[in-house]
Amino acid sequence: MRTIKADNITKAVADLTLKANCSLRSDLLGLIKSAYKKETNKKAQAALGAIIKNARIARQEKLAICQDTGLPLVFVEAGQNVKVLGDFRKAVMKGIALGYKAANFRKSIVYDPILRGKPVYEGAIIHTDIVKGERLKITVMPKGFGCENKSQLKMFLPTASIEEIKDFVIQAVKKAGPDACPPYIVGVGIGGAADYASLLAKKALLRSLYIPTLKLEKDLLKAINALSIGPMGLGGRTTCLAVNVETYPTHIAGLPVAVNISCHALRSASITL
Amino acid sequence: MLSGIMYTARDQAHKRLIEAVKKGKRLPFDLRGQVIYYCGPTGTPKGKVIGSCGPTTSSRMDAFTPILLKKGLRGMIGKGRRSKETIAAIKKYKSVYFLAPAGCGALLAKLVKESCLVAYRDLGPEQILKLEVKDFPLVVGIDSRGNNIYKEEY
Numbered sequence: 001m002r003t004i005k006a007d008n009i010t011k012a013v014a015d016l017t018l019k020a021n022c023s024l025r026s027d028l029l030g031l032i033k034s035a036y037k038k039e040t041n042k043k044a045q046a047a048l049g050a051i052i053k054n055a056r057i058a059r060q061e062k063l064a065i066c067q068d069t070g071l072p073l074v075f076v077e078a079g080q081n082v083k084v085l086g087d088f089r090k091a092v093m094k095g096i097a098l099g100y101k102a103a104n105f106r107k108s109i110v111y112d113p114i115l116r117g118k119p120v121y122e123g124a125i126i127h128t129d130i131v132k133g134e135r136l137k138i139t140v141m142p143k144g145f146g147c148e149n150k151s152q153l154k155m156f157l158p159t160a161s162i163e164e165i166k167d168f169v170i171q172a173v174k175k176a177g178p179d180a181c182p183p184y185i186v187g188v189g190i191g192g193a194a195d196y197a198s199l200l201a202k203k204a205l206l207r208s209l210y211i212p213t214l215k216l217e218k219d220l221l222k223a224i225n226a227l228s229i230g231p232m233g234l235g236g237r238t239t240c241l242a243v244n245v246e247t248y249p250t251h252i253a254g255l256p257v258a259v260n261i262s263c264h265a266l267r268s269a270s271i272t273l
Numbered sequence: 274m275l276s277g278i279m280y281t282a283r284d285q286a287h288k289r290l291i292e293a294v295k296k297g298k299r300l301p302f303d304l305r306g307q308v309i310y311y312c313g314p315t316g317t318p319k320g321k322v323i324g325s326c327g328p329t330t331s332s333r334m335d336a337f338t339p340i341l342l343k344k345g346l347r348g349m350i351g352k353g354r355r356s357k358e359t360i361a362a363i364k365k366y367k368s369v370y371f372l373a374p375a376g377c378g379a380l381l382a383k384l385v386k387e388s389c390l391v392a393y394r395d396l397g398p399e400q401i402l403k404l405e406v407k408d409f410p411l412v413v414g415i416d417s418r419g420n421n422i423y424k425e426e427y
Contacts, residue, residue, distance in 0.1 A: 043412070050374040050410065058379035064315045064325035067378040067398075104316030104324055106398045116285070119397045146330045146352075146375075178423055179330050179353030181375040232375060233353065233423060234412070265376040 002079075002134040004273055006086025009138070012271050013095025016140040017072065018103055020269035021064045024055040027209045028185070028241070028266055035183065035238040044236025048183075051231070051264055062103065066265045069105035070142030072096050072124040075206065079133035089126065096140075097121045108145070127199065139206060141268040147184070147261045150176035153198055156255040165190065165257050166220060172259040173224050173240065178233015181263030183241045185209060186224065189258040191248040197256035204244035205262050217243045231264070274408040275371070279308040279350065281402045283329050286393055287337040294340055301392030301401060305345035311352075313398040314378070323388045323404070325378030328352040331370070335359045342366040354423050355415060364419035371411040372422070384409055 024032075029052070036048040058065040074092055084091070099105075100121045107119035152172045156164065169188055176184070189200025212218045220243040230236030241264070250256060280302055282290065293300055311331050315324030331351030338349065339362035347368055352375040355363070363370055373381065387405040394400050414422050 047374060050377045050380060054374075054377035054380040057383060058325070061321075061379065063318065063321075063379040063382055065379060066376050067312065067314050067325040067327050068329070069315060069325075104318050106313065106315040106324070108313075108398065118395055119399070149330075177354060177425070179332060181352065232372060232412070263376050 001081050001083050003083045003085050004136055006084060006088065006091035008273065009084065009088065009091040009136070010095040010098065012138060012273055013074070013092050013140060014099035014102070016138065016269045016271060017096055017099030017105070017142070018062070020140050020142055020267045021069050021103065021105060022062050023059050023269070024065055025266065025268060029055055031209055031241040032264065035241060039236055039238055041230060041234070041236030043232075043234040044230045044238060047231035047234060048238065064103070064105055065267060066144055066263070067106055068108060068144040068146065069100065070144045070267070071109060071148070073141040073143055073202065074124055074126045075139040075141065075203070076126060076128045077131045077137040078128055079135045080130050081134035082136050092126055093122060093124060096124045136273040137270060138273070139268055139270040141206065144263055144265065147176070147180040147263040150180045150261045151198070151201070152259045153194060154257050155194065156257055158253055158255050160255055162216070166216070166223065168257055169220055169259050170223050170227070173229075173261065174227055176261055178229055180261055181265065182229050182233060183231055183238045183264050184224075185241050185262040185264070185266045186220065186243045187260040187262065188220070188243065188245040189260070190245060190255070191250040192256060193250070194256050196248060197258040198260070200246040200248060201258040201260035204246040205260060205266055206268055207244045209242040209244070212243065214245055217245050220245075275411050276407045276409070277405070279310045279404050279406060280391060281312045281314070281404060282309050283311050283313050283399050284333055285396050285399045286401050287334050289393060291337045291340055294344060302403070304341060306347050308348040308350060309341070309346060310350040310373075310404065314382075314402070315398070317388070321382070323382050323385045326382050326385060327378030328373040328375055331355055338362060342368050350409075350411060354425065360415055360419055360421060363415050364417065367417040369413060369417055370415040372414040373409065373411055381409065
């Protein structure tokens with residue numbers, strides 16, 4: 001059994017909030033730079049150029065990449081042989097609040113979803129998986145809501161074709177159109193149940209963006225880029241930078257499919273303690 | 274490139290402005306001839322004028338926009354599509370809707386020269402700020418004749 005102090009978790013989480021919000025993921029920046037080189041539409045290229053410049057300023061000046069510093073989602077892979085000394089949940093929440101406060105990130109959370117009220121820092125969502133081993137992997141993903149609002153879930157019939165699933169994903173992006181900060185990164189969750197498909201779609205965004213592994217990912221990427229929404233919605237060949245699909249076993253009576261769209265400022269950072 | 278004065282306002286500030294208009298109360302700033310920027314910036318880091326301050330999704334303000342245009346608002350800056358009603362109002366009141374580079378809040382922060390609180394401090398990031406900007410890189414989304422850069426409305 002390995003022990004980790006709650007204070008160390010707090011510090012790690014606080015550091016991750018800064019890294020995630022100010023330093024664009026290297027895999028994503030690589031894709032944006034390569035899209036910039038390949039883009040033939042002048043307006044689209046200028047928009048991509050602004051995104052690259054923005055990433056540089058954010059990193060150098062420790063400014064948030066986007067003012068929407070999001071709803072912080074925390075993904076934890078907790079080794080079953082790890083013992084936390086102290087209150088784990090409190091440690092994570094404290095780390096988020098500390099990091100956000102220190103960097104003056106935006107308070108984008110309302111404590112009561114119905115009454116709303118003055119925005120606060122508290123309200124991060126923690127997803128925990130128990131895994132083998134004695135390490136603790138923590139990922140912080142500040143998710144902006146311009147794109148989160150474009151999420152979709154559909155419970156397909158088990159007899160649905162792959163073409164119907166593709167069409168659902170493509171239509172979700174088409175519906176988002178120019179509004180959710182394209183070029184997009186699209187996470188798709190197929191299988192599980194309604195809740196789990198949504199989680200898979202979100203987790204898909206955490207995977208490396210470089211190489212499509214499934215034919216479905218390649219097909220979707222091509223079809224979405226054919227929509228020609230383009231950066232800032234001004235046309236061009238760069239509507240989507242990557243499509244990541246995650247699957248899981250499901251029930252014989254159903255086929256849940258969830259789509260989680262990320263804006264071009266997909267932010268996440270991880271650490272293994 | 275746009276230089277000059279603009280006022281930030283997003284969802285909750287719009288809701289309050291509209292309530293004030295409906296009740297016939299005085300607005301916290303004179304809308305006539307002014308530009309509203311749909312933006313809720315991060316907090317201001319030490320030694321800086323403003324934090325990251327990119328545009329938010331404009332369509333969420335569509336229900337309120339025609340009333341503000343009627344009251345003399347001249348322009349809006351945001352991101353994404355507008356509703357049919359908003360486009361019609363832009364045309365009617367000869368206004369203009371600009372698109373700012375979305376998700377580029379750090380870059381835009383460098384172009385804000387001054388920032389001061391105007392109203393609704395209790396709304397936190399949704400308070401109304403008066404900004405003075407220099408060379409804001411904008412694209413005309415909808416012009417005063419109702420021409421739309423996007424093929425469809427929201």
